[in-house]
Amino acid sequence: MFEVESSTRVERSSVVPGTEELIINMGPQHPSTHGVLRVILRLDGETVKDCDCDIGFLHRGTEKIGENITYTMFIPYTDRLDYIAAPSSNLAWVTAVEKLFGWEIPMRAHYIRTLVAEFSRISSHLLWLATHALDIGAMTVFLWCFREREMVLDLFEHAFGARLTVNAFRLGGLFQDVPQKFLDLSQEFADLFPGRIGDYETLLTDNRIWLQRTRGVGVISADDAIDLSLTGPILRGSGVRWDIRRAQPYAAYPYLDFVVPVGENGDVYDRYLVRIEEMRQSTRIIQQCLAQLPKGPVSCKVPRTIKPPAGEVYHSIENPKGEFGFYIVSDGSETPYRVRIRPPSFVNLGGLKKLALGGLVADVVAIIGSIDIVLGECDR
Amino acid sequence: MPDEAQPDGKEEGGASAPAGAKAPPAQDLRELVEREYAGAVLEQTAYKDLASEATLVVRMDALVQAGALLRDHPSARFRLLSDLTAVHYPGDERPFHVVYHLYSFDHNRRLRLKVKARDGEQVPSVVPVWGGANWMEREVYDLFGVSFKGHPDLRRILLPEDWGSHPLRKDYPLEGRGERVYTKPRRKEFGD
Numbered sequence: 280m281f282e283v284e285s286s287t288r289v290e291r292s293s294v295v296p297g298t299e300e301l302i303i304n305m306g307p308q309h310p311s312t313h314g315v316l317r318v319i320l321r322l323d324g325e326t327v328k329d330c331d332c333d334i335g336f337l338h339r340g341t342e343k344i345g346e347n348i349t350y351t352m353f354i355p356y357t358d359r360l361d362y363i364a365a366p367s368s369n370l371a372w373v374t375a376v377e378k379l380f381g382w383e384i385p386m387r388a389h390y391i392r393t394l395v396a397e398f399s400r401i402s403s404h405l406l407w408l409a410t411h412a413l414d415i416g417a418m419t420v421f422l423w424c425f426r427e428r429e430m431v432l433d434l435f436e437h438a439f440g441a442r443l444t445v446n447a448f449r450l451g452g453l454f455q456d457v458p459q460k461f462l463d464l465s466q467e468f469a470d471l472f473p474g475r476i477g478d479y480e481t482l483l484t485d486n487r488i489w490l491q492r493t494r495g496v497g498v499i500s501a502d503d504a505i506d507l508s509l510t511g512p513i514l515r516g517s518g519v520r521w522d523i524r525r526a527q528p529y530a531a532y533p534y535l536d537f538v539v540p541v542g543e544n545g546d547v548y549d550r551y552l553v554r555i556e557e558m559r560q561s562t563r564i565i566q567q568c569l570a571q572l573p574k575g576p577v578s579c580k581v582p583r584t585i586k587p588p589a590g591e592v593y594h595s596i597e598n599p600k601g602e603f604g605f606y607i608v609s610d611g612s613e614t615p616y617r618v619r620i621r622p623p624s625f626v627n628l629g630g631l632k633k634l635a636l637g638g639l640v641a642d643v644v645a646i647i648g649s650i651d652i653v654l655g656e657c658d659r
Numbered sequence: 660m661p662d663e664a665q666p667d668g669k670e671e672g673g674a675s676a677p678a679g680a681k682a683p684p685a686q687d688l689r690e691l692v693e694r695e696y697a698g699a700v701l702e703q704t705a706y707k708d709l710a711s712e713a714t715l716v717v718r719m720d721a722l723v724q725a726g727a728l729l730r731d732h733p734s735a736r737f738r739l740l741s742d743l744t745a746v747h748y749p750g751d752e753r754p755f756h757v758v759y760h761l762y763s764f765d766h767n768r769r770l771r772l773k774v775k776a777r778d779g780e781q782v783p784s785v786v787p788v789w790g791g792a793n794w795m796e797r798e799v800y801d802l803f804g805v806s807f808k809g810h811p812d813l814r815r816i817l818l819p820e821d822w823g824s825h826p827l828r829k830d831y832p833l834e835g836r837g838e839r840v841y842t843k844p845r846r847k848e849f850g851d
Contacts, residue, residue, distance in 0.1 A: 335817035342802075343826055347833060381707065505738050505764075508791025519764070526767055527711070590706040591714075593760050593771065595741065606758065608746055621742040621760075629794035658817060 300328060305643065307336055313410060313647070314654030318631070322640055330635045330643070332628060337658035345618030350376050350585050351450055353618070358444035360620060360656040364403035366395045366435075366447040367598045368656070373448045374529050375594035375605035379587045380450075386531070388452035388577045393531040394465065394568040395438070395447055396596075397561040401472070402431040403599035403651075404554050404561075408479060411551070411648035415492050420482050427475055430468055437461040450585065452578030462569060469565045476558055483551070493548040497634040497646035500545060507630040511601025511623055512553045513650060517545030523597040535567050547642075547649040554651075557599075586613055593621075600624055600651055624650075624657040685713030685770060688735060695728055696721045714771040719782060722774050726788040729761065729770070737761035737770055740789035743796060745803045749829045753777050755805050759785065781808040802827040 306317040315336035321329040341360065345353050357368040370392055377384060409424035432442040438461040439445040447453075483489045499509070501517040514521060522539040524532045540556035542549025589611035595604025601623030608617040627650050634646045684705045692699050692715070699721035706712040717725050729735045742760040753775035761770045776782050784807040785792045796807045797816040804825035807813060815822065824831060 335819075338817045340826055343831075343833070379706075503790075506790040508740050508789065508795075510739075510741075521764055590712075591771075592706055592709075592712055593742070593769070602741060604742060604760075606742060606744060606760065617746045619742070619744040619758075621744075625794065625798075626791060629791060 298324075303640075307333075313652060314657075316628075316647075316652065316654055316657075318643065318647070320635075320640060320643065325639045325641070327635050327638055327640060327643060330632045332631060334625075334628070334654070335658050337654045339659065341659045342618050342620060345615055347614060349613050350587070350615065353615075354449070355444065355446045358446055360622070360659060361403075361598060361600065361603065361624075361653050362443055362655050363406050363653050364399040364599045365443060365445050366392075366399040367403075367596065367603065369446065369448045370396050370530065371594070371596045371598065371603045371605055373450055374596060375592060375607055376450055376587070378594045379590065379592045379607055379609060380585075382451055382579050382581075384452055384579055385576045386573045387456075387575045388579075389531040390568050390572050391453060391457055391577065392448055393535070394565055394572075395435075396530070397564045397568070398431050398434060398465075400561045400599045401558055402428050404558050405431070407554065407599075407648075407651045408551075411645075411651075412483065412489075414644050414648045415489065417482060417486075417489065420479055423475070423478060423482075427472065434461060434464055434468065437464060449578065449581075451581035452576070454578075456577045462572070465565060466569050469562050469569065472562050473559060476555060476562075480555060484555075490548065492642075492645055493551060493649075494546060495544070496547045496638060496642045497649060498544060498546045499630065499634055503633060504545065504630070507633060508626050509601070509630050511598070511627065511651075512550050512557065513601070513627055513630070515540065516542035516550035516553045516649075518543055523595060523602060529594075529596055531568065534571070535564050537564050547645050550649045584613065586611065595621060598623055600653065600656075601627055603656075620656070620659055622656045622659060624652040624654070625659075628652050628657055683708060683713070684710040685715060688713070688729065688770060689715060691732060691735060692717070692721075692725050692728060696724060699725050711769050712771065713769070714773060716773045716775065719774045719776065719780075722772070723783050723785060723788060726759070726772070726785050729772075730788055734766075735763060735770075736765040737763045739764065740785070740791050740795075741769070743785075743792050743799065745799045745805055745827075747803060747827065747829045751775075755780075755782075755803060757782050757799065757805060776805060779806075781806045783808050784810040786810055801825070804828065 301322045303320050304317060305320060307315040317333035319331045320327055341356055344356060354369055354372060357372045358365040361368045405424040405428040409421040412420035435445050436442050438457045439447050499517055501519050504514050504517045518541050520539050520541045525539050537560045540553050542553050587609045589609055591608045593604060593606045595602045603623050604621035606619035607615050610616040635643050683703055689700050689703050699718050700715050701718060702716035704714045729737045739762040741762045744758050746756045748754050755776040757774050757776060759772040774782060782805055784796055796810055799805050800813055801815040801817055802825055
């Protein structure tokens with residue numbers, strides 16, 4: 280993929296030790312690549328001169344599968360895309376299909392969906408913070424974050440009977456109403472969690488080692504981030520106040536009050552601050568959802584055979600990682616003609632080269648962590 | 660918001676369209692492109708007349724210029740390429756539809772651009788207009804076999820380099836004929 284330029288090879292003499300550019304492989308089993316990602320780096324000393332990603336190890340042809348099964352059958356497959364935040368992927372699919380049909384969803388279903396999607400955001404950000412901090416060398420954060428993530432996964436188990444691949448939503452609403460115990464435990468979690476976020480911050484936010492490893496690392500300007508189609512916390516870390524929950528609201532977000540945090544410098548540290556604040560805002564949203572939760576049915580009337588009109592829709596939601604969308608082309612039959620998954624990790628990882636170039640090889644670990652990729656949805 | 664964008668479309672459309680006829684969404688954008696590049700827009704559609712589903716089918720030779728215009732013109736400002744993909748319609752004269760989903764932060768609206776390509780025809784690359792198209796075009800090349808003219812680094816991205824076929828084409832079998840027997844490929848090492 281790269282060739283070492285012959286001009287950079289220095290003739291080895293017996294007096295001066297020779298130097299030349301070094302090509303190293305990071306991954307696909309490197310722990311900081313969070314899955315099976317192979318990064319090929321060309322180094323001059325410790326400086327990254329070029330960087331190339333080798334992805335696709337987890338490619339399962341999900342888009343092709345989607346073309347050959349019905350709209351309902353595809354919901355569990357979306358769990359396996361962004362498996363860290365499975366309800367978010369479910370939500371993207373069901374809202375896209377509902378847009379295709381033009382169904383009206385009951386308010387209670389909207390609120391429960393929002394509630395669960397925000398839990399998945401917290402769970403995803405906790406996993407990100409845990410592994411990101413672990414990559415940089417902070418062990419305690421990892422243990423603390425997993426303690427709270429376990430609570431969120433237990434909540435999912437209460438409501439949907441599964442912890443990771445929850446298959447949470449159905450076309451038209453929910454499979455059934457959530458149990459009261461889920462709501463009680465959610466309230467308990469929402470009351471407890473802001474204090475825990477404070478705990479993580481005492482470990483990291485003013486930590487000198489953390490600041491040295493993250494400040495001024497992997498800087499990207501707002502214009503470059505937009506040009507590279509980066510979305511989610513990376514874009515907001517560069518100062519663009521754009522969140523699909525606010526800009527083009529779906530589910531119950533139009534009725535909820537929350538702040539979209541942005542950074543200033545667009546470095547790894549700002550992306551960290553943005554995600555920390557997003558967890559606080561998610562907790563606020565959960566509190567509001569629980570307080571405002573309307574009564575009523577959780578599903579609209581869904582026909583037994585689901586056949587949408589012919590046409591095409593694109594619908595995207597704010598996944599914890601960025602813009603997660605579905606482009607569905609329907610030919611009027613029971614199966615979609617084409618399912619396109621707009622993956623945030625795939626597109627954001629395309630910006631890695633821009634972020635890593637000119638930095639140190641140790642910073643690549645911090646940068647990959649700050650992009651927050653999940654390879655299931657990157658490779659599809 | 661689509662709600663904010665729609666009145667603009669109605670106003671501008673109302674000036675040119677016959678009285679009483681409701682202008683389809685993105686009429687203003689169509690006029691913007693046509694003013695600069697006459698005949699560039701071939702079709703204009705929108706699913707259920709939704710403003711968020713406004714679609715313009717553009718001529719392939721005008722794609723890059725129209726894209727740059729839509730990105731830079733103050734009344735459009737589609738700076739974010741949300742998504743780039745393709746759809747295969749075997750049997751059509753132009754079987755590959757390459758689809759671009761654009762988003763404008765300034766006006767909070769979406770637009771879908773489409774070009775229709777013949778089998779084997781090269782589509783101009785939009786990487787000079789939106790840098791994020793780099794990996795997305797590689798993916799379309801990988802899974803559909805649509806080639807992009809002027810792409811800086813057109814290689815397969817998800818599948819191995821020796822895969823030899825394009826799985827998202829409609830004629831690619833789900834099972835049976837397309838199965839591969841694994842033989843360890845000779846990997847190209849650096850310096851080869």
